[in-house]
Amino acid sequence: MQTVTLSLFRFDSIAARLWAFGMMGAGRFALRRVPGLQFWKLCGTGTGEGFTPHPNTHVYAILCAWPDAETARTRLETARIFRRYRARAVEDWTVFLTPTSVRGQWSGTIPFHAQSAPETGPLAAMTRASVRPSRALRFWARVPDISAVIGADPNVIFKIGIGEVPLLHQVTFSIWPDAQTMAAFARDRDGPHARAIRAVRDENWFQEELYARFRVTGERGTWGGASPLAPVKGHA
Template sequence: MSQVAPRLTTLTIFGIRSGHIRWGLAQMGTSGSKLQQVPGLLFFKLLGSGHGRGFSIKPNFRRYGLMCTWQSEAAADAFLQDSDLIHEYRQHTDEIWTVKLQPYQQHGQWDGQAPFSPALPENYISGPIAVLTRASINLKALPSFWRFVPKTSTALDTAEGLICSIGLGELPLVRQATFSVWESAEAMKKYAYKNPLHQEVMRRTRSENWYSEELFARFKPINSQGLWAGRDPLEYLRNYNTLTSSIADRLNRKA
């Protein structure tokens, strides 16, 4: 029996040019119909962003995200390299960065779907790991959520082993997500389970029923391209993949 390939996921971050902010904001309402026509695109979310590394009540109108899952890598590449929509974005941006991801695991749903399935057959062993946390916040919980959560986002500024992170959202205040990449799962877990602010948020999430829907997913970053804040934050990833490929080749030759 042939093995089903893991669901290829991409996250693209757009840096909108100065003077093009109105255009960037408009895409949240107009690009969806164009994306629905993209061959091989299975699931997508247009995302705004906030200031800082995590959840933020203050929007950033210069930075937007697009998260997609794909039928194949060829479909993803055709869209990201040659589509009319991406060409249009290039005319209004000064930076575009894309990371390709394969899911290790996911828990929960996003709009009633489990978009990051099937997952990789192997478990995480070592190397960089990406994490997506996403939630629809109960309206009654909004005051409590926004009183506590920004403190944990500030704690990301000093988190050991964090390569990059961004707070994203489908709707201001109520449909929020954080995407982050860590040097290792150990670094990610140290922040998640040993940081007292994060622990307090996790406790209140359950005890006060903050979320009407939530999703947590971990991914293997496999490739990145472009610039985010003036650099490719996962140049580290290319170096890591080159090293591991070299080691694997040497072991195969010895065998």
């Protein structure tokens, strides 16, 4: 069963942050050599709630897809590139995910393979978009409203915005306690999220898009000195 991992790394010193920035280019050569790695992306992150065009130079992310959970855990522990990231980071956290629903493509491929696993316990939602340059200003004009609503929603367990290319290739990632609370946020037809979705369709904002949902199956490390999954640990 395919396992997807999102690993976050926090860097404090200027030297470590410069190293992490350089790895956005150099790291791809090492990731190509990791056995069993089916799909990967090196990403930066946004400031504030994460869904902003302003980069957070302290935090970087690696998104991976693996053939199974055992391979994922083994490679994350032993592969040199992940050990190098952890050695320089002051904190790191990885969340383990099982895809349950996938629609769209990423870089021309379908990176995640949906399983028939029941959507029980905490769930994660991922939206990835390649924004048309001519629509970028309109897209980012909507983002602050969406970010504020997500940040204010008491049901959101964790949220972050990551991206491959600033302003143009963006990913939103959020974790919710269950399918009902996730669906309630998406169903608010008068909210900024629903208005943005309508604008995407009406004005053709994206060159490519992908929407995926996952069961949250585990974690490694901490974030902000604690486990982000602590509120739902008994249900994971």
